[in-house]
Amino acid sequence: MTDIVSASWVADNLADLRLVDVRDGWEYDGLGHLPGAVSVPFDRFRTGSGGEGMLPSESEWANLLGEAGITADSDVLAYDDHHGVFAARFLVTAELLGHDPANLHLLDGDFSSWQLERETTSEAPEIEPTTYAVSPPEATPLVDADAVAAATDDPDAVVVDTREDEEYAEGHIPGAVLLDWRELVDDETRGLLPREDALSVLESVGVVPEKRVVLYCNTARRISHTYVVLRHLGFENVAFYEGSLTAWEAEDRPLETGGVGE
Structure with a gap:
């Protein structure tokens, strides 16, 4: 991983x-x-x-x-x-x-x-071009909208919205919990929170290692960061949906509105 x-x-x-x-x-x-x-x-x-x-x-x-x-x-x-x-x-x-x-x-x-x-430099290294061989794996963490919908009805799964509060309040997948990726980083060190602190943040919204986690967002970088952090912390079953909520609604799938606790 x-x-x-x-x-x-x-x-x-x-x-x-x-x-x-x-x-x-x-x-x-x-x-x-x-x-x-x-x-x-x-x-x-x-x-x-x-x-x-x-x-x-x-x-x-x-x-x-x-x-x-x-x-x-x-x-x-x-x-x-x-x-x-x-x-x-x-x-x-x-x-x-x-x-x-x-x-x-x-x-x-x-x-x-x-x-x-630590030391930095302004000198670019000499690069010897290579031939990079792409070999996509048979299975990936990417899932489709049907898999996300199934996860919302699965008590052993949690669907996680990694956007900001305002975006979540405007509309989110029914049953999804909110987790802003920035809650997992320390502004002072600029790195990941200490392990126990990060796990505590996740547990506070119901994201625990025992459950299958399905992530979604509207920007690929935020969902990717959360995915990497979860895998680093030992979460073994993590998937993510890269489709937009516009595409979700276009398939006649509902959205919920309102912030956390409303």
Whole structure:
């Protein structure tokens, strides 16, 4: 599974990692980056002509990673400067298109937290392009609207809306609980809350390891971050729906309105 790793772990394993900086190119060039990191801006993979939801096509992804010198066997560490939410999307995209999750890592924190204590550089590494072989797995965590609807009636499952309070109040899937991804990160350290604190936040809205968790959102990065965090915390049965609520309603499926506790 994709893991969340400390800055110390990254520093100790720099030689064995392919570091990917998903910030804008001007940030990578002008503000510096982690030593050895390649630039793969978020906008290069956030949308694509193929795949499900907002995934790039297999050829687009293969070309992007090949240009960055990454192979299907590379041990990859991704980071951004926004608590990891954009980097998480890169890693989930890699997982959905067949990269071994055991070789995918998210920096606990972000560029700003790294920069406070560790070296950065403005020198871009020399990149030797590779051929990246996409091999999509037979099963993925992606589910369709029917699976989400079934989960709302399943006492052993919990449907989780990862949007903001106002969005949830305007309309959400019936029975879904609200969990803003930012509740799981520490603004001071810019990384994940301590394990017990994160589990407490999740339990407060009924998200516990014993239940199947089905996530949805209206932005791929937020749902991806929550997915990575849950898997890191040991949740074994996590799925997500990348369809929009507009598409949900177009299939004559209802939405509920009102905030939490209303």
